[in-house]
Amino acid sequence: LGIAWDGDADRCFFIDDTGEFVDGDFLTALLAELVLEKEPGSDILYDVRASRAVPDIVAAAGGTAHMGRVGHAFMKQAMKEIGGAFAGEVSGHYYFRGFYNADSGTIPALLVLEKLSVEGKRLSDLVGSYRAKYFISGEVNSTVDDAPARIAEIEERYGSIDGATVTHVDGVSVDFEDWHFNVRSSNTEPLLRLCLESLVSYADMEAKRDEVLGIIRS
Structure with missing residues (x-):
């Protein structure tokens, strides 16, 4: 497993156990599912570029998906307006209500590591179904x-x-x-x-x- 951050650590990127980059679309879907496990029925925001994996996974997990504009300022404002628990951009920005609606590179890493540890799975296992369909x-x-x-x-x-x-x-x-x-x-x-x-x-x-x-x- 590889985890990388950008210079100011507000974006987070993953390389799975096979050495393949995990697209931000699929990380958004995975993180949305993890957030909904902790906050059932929440509103989730994603940007217009994203795979349909995101709204599909959000709906399956009992949440409500909202599409928003690309960009830090737009995402934070939309999070506030809808009271969203989580927002993800395919560029690696992930926003959390519990973090003042701001983006964090640390929280996604911790959530994914928790998921891998609790379930005893590899990251390629978690995103494999997305890659096979979308x-x-x-x-x-x-x-x-x-x-x-x-x-x-x-x-x-x-x-x-x-x-x-x-x-x-x-x-x-x-x-x-x-x-x-x-x-x-x-x-x-x-x-x-x-x-x-x-x-x-x-x-x-x-x-x-x-x-x-x-x-x-x-």
């Missing part, structure tokens, strides 16, 4: 000249497809039954950021990712 692209960045125009083009292209659900919590998110994606502008750079997930297969995720990237980078 195929995620990670965040893919593209430099563009006119981000709003690209976002509008993507929404027009995919939002008109039967079965599509379009939301604008942060950028544009388009959801279908077995895949979804979010495209949003960077707050600091001339970039569009894409996160996409398929529930079909890794190959399906790659194909759909490349298709959306083709529009972004055209």
Whole structure:
């Protein structure tokens, strides 16, 4: 097991026993489940980039999942507004009501270590079911000249497809039954950021990712 922190220790990252990086989406789902064991029925917040593993696990554990905007300031404010017990961002920021709604790199490490110790399992065991069902692209960045125009083009292209659900919590998110994606502008750079997930297969995720990237980078 490997645990790493960023320079100011407000983010936490895990490498499992097989040497594989554990995506922040899956850590958010795992931590949400652990928090709900201690605080049943709580509200849980996650960001627009996250895998459907998060709301699925939260619902299965008896909690209520809320999608929020990416960013420290937005997450803390949303935590306060909904009275959430926990919030997670795929970037490795994890927020706790018992820690003044602030993010901590230490609390996630302790919670995961507690889970591994109590259940006698490996981290790869805990996240293996997520990896087998949810195929995620990670965040893919593209430099563009006119981000709003690209976002509008993507929404027009995919939002008109039967079965599509379009939301604008942060950028544009388009959801279908077995895949979804979010495209949003960077707050600091001339970039569009894409996160996409398929529930079909890794190959399906790659194909759909490349298709959306083709529009972004055209």
